[in-house]
Amino acid sequence: MSDQAVPIEQHSPYLKHHFDDLGQQLDSSTLGMWVFLLTEIMFFGGMFGAYTIYRSMYPDAFASTSRHMIPWLGGINTAVLICSSLTMALAVRSAQIGKRSLIRIFLILTMIFGAAFIAVKFTEYYLHWKDHLVPWAGFQYPEAPQFFHQAQILFCFYFFMTGFHALHMFVGLGLLTWLLIKNQRISFGEEYYSPVEIVGLYWHFVDIVWIFLFPLLYLIGAHS
Amino acid sequence: MNHHVLPVRTYVLIWLILIVATGTTLGVAYIDLGPWNIVVALAIAFTKMSLVVLFFMHVKQQTNLTKLFVVAGFVFLGILICVAMTDYSTRTWLPQGKMW
Numbered sequence: 001m002s003d004q005a006v007p008i009e010q011h012s013p014y015l016k017h018h019f020d021d022l023g024q025q026l027d028s029s030t031l032g033m034w035v036f037l038l039t040e041i042m043f044f045g046g047m048f049g050a051y052t053i054y055r056s057m058y059p060d061a062f063a064s065t066s067r068h069m070i071p072w073l074g075g076i077n078t079a080v081l082i083c084s085s086l087t088m089a090l091a092v093r094s095a096q097i098g099k100r101s102l103i104r105i106f107l108i109l110t111m112i113f114g115a116a117f118i119a120v121k122f123t124e125y126y127l128h129w130k131d132h133l134v135p136w137a138g139f140q141y142p143e144a145p146q147f148f149h150q151a152q153i154l155f156c157f158y159f160f161m162t163g164f165h166a167l168h169m170f171v172g173l174g175l176l177t178w179l180l181i182k183n184q185r186i187s188f189g190e191e192y193y194s195p196v197e198i199v200g201l202y203w204h205f206v207d208i209v210w211i212f213l214f215p216l217l218y219l220i221g222a223h224s
Numbered sequence: 225m226n227h228h229v230l231p232v233r234t235y236v237l238i239w240l241i242l243i244v245a246t247g248t249t250l251g252v253a254y255i256d257l258g259p260w261n262i263v264v265a266l267a268i269a270f271t272k273m274s275l276v277v278l279f280f281m282h283v284k285q286q287t288n289l290t291k292l293f294v295v296a297g298f299v300f301l302g303i304l305i306c307v308a309m310t311d312y313s314t315r316t317w318l319p320q321g322k323m324w
Contacts, residue, residue: 027286027287027289027290030286030290031287031289031290031293034290034293034294034297035293037297038293038296038297038300041297041298041300041301042297042300042301042304045301045304045305046304048301048305049304049305049308052305052308052309053308053309053312056309056312056313057312071250071253072250075246075247075250078246078249079243079246082239082242082243082246083239085239085242085276085280086235086236086238086239086280088280089235089279089280090232090235092282093229093230093232093235096229097229197282200280200281201281204276204277204280204281205281207276207280208272208273208276208277211269211272211273211276212269212273214246214249214269215249215253215265215266215268215269216265219249219250219253219265222253222254223253223254223255223256223257223261
């Protein structure tokens with residue numbers, strides 16, 4: 001126990017005291033986000049698993065629903081989401097090099113693509129509603145009445161899986177708004193950009209879910 | 225810092241591959257390949273996912289611990305779907321029990 005003054009080390013204001021350095025802090029945040037994303041994989045995975053089982057049970061009924069899906073709208077939405085992933089990745093890159101105005105531009109572009117995706121998605125929901133394809137809400141399936149019940153299972157999967165995906169998109173838009181505000185208040189740069197990186201991970205994950213939803217829901221029986 | 229900034233052209237190249245792959249998925253779906261339609265569609269989807277994970281999500285540059293977690297997540301999803309399918313796809317193999 002000496003009375004000697006301990007020299008105070010200068011460290012970044014962004015470094016939390018329980019981390020050794022900013023690199024360790026970023027790695028920890030990234031790992032933590034991935035642990036969350038693993039729970040998301042299992043959340044969507046449960047639905048994908050159930051979908052796989054029912055599709056293997058009723059392949060013809062599931063294929064018959066294809067003519068009600070609008071593959072080109074789904075394809076456009078896939079492209080829109082991939083573009084949003086590119087702008088998100090570029091927003092993270094701008095944060096890494098500390099360009100505030102570029103971060104803002106890319107975040108806003110990402111939000112525009114995200115909003116466009118949701119707009120197209122809800123247009124599709126409206127068209128399905130008009131075509132009486134919502135299960136238990138006046139569902140009609142006159143062209144293949146033998147599949148009346150089984151086709152409703154597919155539409156249940158369709159509305160739940162794309163619905164939960166759309167919900168994730170809304171959360172993502174909220175997170176992007178938060179980033180936009182944060183970007184005005186603090187300077188992201190080489191030493192601290194983990195919030196942008198972490199939101200980026202979330203956004204790309206939601207993109208990956210759609211990458212699987214598109215062929216599985218829209219293109220089941222397109223060739224027949 | 226321990227993370228290397230990727231050049232813009234890497235991101236644009238990955239984006240281009242993803243867009244072309246989406247077009248391919250859409251195009252191939254209209255060709256009748258029998259049981260191979262779903263195989264091709266999923267193979268393209270897995271390729272797209274790998275590109276997004278490795279480059280957009282920077283997993284290629286992450287620590288080995290993070291890589292392990294990412295791989296573990298997908299392995300466990302594989303176990304979930306495969307084990308469920310081994311059950312459901314073989315239920316009809318056993319002779320039906322006599323109903324009383």
